[in-house]
Amino acid sequence: MKRSEGMKLSPAPDIVVGVKVLVTGGTGYIGSHTCLRLVEEGHEVVVVDNVSNSSIESIKRVSQLTDTHIDVLEGDVRSKTRIDAVIAETSPEAVIHFAGLKSVAESVRFPDKYYETNLGGTLNVARAALQGNVAVVLFSSSATVYGESASMPVDEGAATEPTNPYGRSKLYAESVLRDLNAANPALSVGVLRYFNPVGAHPSGVIGEDPRGTPANLMPYVARVAAGTYPELSVYGDDYSTADGTGIRDYIHVMDLADAHVKVMEYKAENSGFETWNVGRGSGVSVLEMVSRFQEVTGKSVPTKIVPRRAGDVAVSFANVSRIARDIGWSAKYELDDMVADLWHWQSQNPEGYE
Numbered sequence: 241m242k243r244s245e246g247m248k249l250s251p252a253p254d255i256v257v258g259v260k261v262l263v264t265g266g267t268g269y270i271g272s273h274t275c276l277r278l279v280e281e282g283h284e285v286v287v288v289d290n291v292s293n294s295s296i297e298s299i300k301r302v303s304q305l306t307d308t309h310i311d312v313l314e315g316d317v318r319s320k321t322r323i324d325a326v327i328a329e330t331s332p333e334a335v336i337h338f339a340g341l342k343s344v345a346e347s348v349r350f351p352d353k354y355y356e357t358n359l360g361g362t363l364n365v366a367r368a369a370l371q372g373n374v375a376v377v378l379f380s381s382s383a384t385v386y387g388e389s390a391s392m393p394v395d396e397g398a399a400t401e402p403t404n405p406y407g408r409s410k411l412y413a414e415s416v417l418r419d420l421n422a423a424n425p426a427l428s429v430g431v432l433r434y435f436n437p438v439g440a441h442p443s444g445v446i447g448e449d450p451r452g453t454p455a456n457l458m459p460y461v462a463r464v465a466a467g468t469y470p471e472l473s474v475y476g477d478d479y480s481t482a483d484g485t486g487i488r489d490y491i492h493v494m495d496l497a498d499a500h501v502k503v504m505e506y507k508a509e510n511s512g513f514e515t516w517n518v519g520r521g522s523g524v525s526v527l528e529m530v531s532r533f534q535e536v537t538g539k540s541v542p543t544k545i546v547p548r549r550a551g552d553v554a555v556s557f558a559n560v561s562r563i564a565r566d567i568g569w570s571a572k573y574e575l576d577d578m579v580a581d582l583w584h585w586q587s588q589n590p591e592g593y594e
């Protein structure tokens with residue numbers, strides 16, 4: 241389906257099948273799990289990635305798990321020429337745009353890099369999508385766009401006032417997409433503001449394998465449990481929370497992947513620009529998360545308290561009623577599933593994909 245052919249993808253109003261989806265950043269953590277769910281739901285997937293924080297092995301494994309070949313094209317979203325060529329070559333009906341950088345701390349040190357990739361890259365992808373007559377664009381945004389003063393659980397109407405360049409790069413990219421949709425209403429845009437994805441496919445065959453030191457809590461926890469690092473640094477125990485550590489809304493990556501499929505199918509039939517929180521709707525502290533991990537896996541995770549990290553907020557968890565109402569999606573996996581699946585992946589793949 242192309243935009244000019246109308247927004248309905250199938251004869252039956254509630255069944256959207258066989259969409260050709262270009263997944264930017266598809267070899268990465270959330271992207272690879274989403275590719276798997278897309279293929280499972282009968283969609284056709286092509287990936288473009290510069291593999292700066294990932295490995296093509298992830299998609300080879302998705303291909304094995306689904307018994308379906310998935311093409312991976314080399315490409316950098318910072319190159320408009322390359323992204324134009326990829327869209328011209330693949331003619332996708334939908335684009336799910338994951339490619340981006342995600343470390344708050346790194347964004348404080350190198351804001352230009354974050355604006356170039358997350359903002360500039362999104363502009364390139366969106367313009368190429370318009371030029372290529374793509375019907376649907378989904379964008380990976382973040383709870384980081386809300387900032388400190390939002391009351392929790394935060395809903396999509398809350399003020400956006402990110403406290404760091406990463407969050408601002410995501411917020412500005414959302415604005416670009418909103419404006420492009422306003423000027424080109426036939427391009428259906430869905431923005432997903434993720435809370436904290438954790439875990440791995442229950443098979444343990446694919447999971448999170450960031451290059452270098454993980455910037456997120458749980459992959460670091462898993463590597464401490466595996467003996468790669470001696471201890472976990474907990475950034476601040478003086479927040480105004482019950483145990484003093486930061487509170488986040490952790491969501492199983494398979495739930496998040498599933499949300500993308502459902503939102504993509506919904507957007508194929510509904511035009512406009514829409515934003516959804518994607519989380520579980522409950523907050524868990526860093527120390528609670530570490531203790532769940534230790535209980536479920538039986539592995540020890542020594543911790544040490546270090547000063548707060550620039551740009552971190554004390555508490556962040558989602559109001560998830562909008563995505564439940566509009567899409568009929570809600571998270572299914574529990575915290576214990578997240579830590580068990582994370583450990584399953586880590587223990588089966590001590591060196592990640594290498």
Ligand SMILES: NC(=O)c1ccc[n+]([C@@H]2O[C@H](COP(=O)([O-])OP(=O)(O)OC[C@H]3O[C@@H](n4cnc5c(N)ncnc54)[C@H](O)[C@@H]3O)[C@@H](O)[C@H]2O)c1
Nearest residue numbers: 265268269270290291292293294316317339340342380382
């Ligand atoms: N994981 C999280 O906690 C989280 C939370 C909120 C939002 N997000 C966003 O979701 C998206 C996916 O995150 P993830 O956790 O899967 O991260 P990831 O690093 O595993 O995946 C990102 C992918 O994008 C690719 N990439 C990076 N720069 C690129 C470029 N210039 N051109 C082409 N490809 C490029 C990487 O190689 C990687 O495969 C990112 O945009 C991230 O900002 C992630």
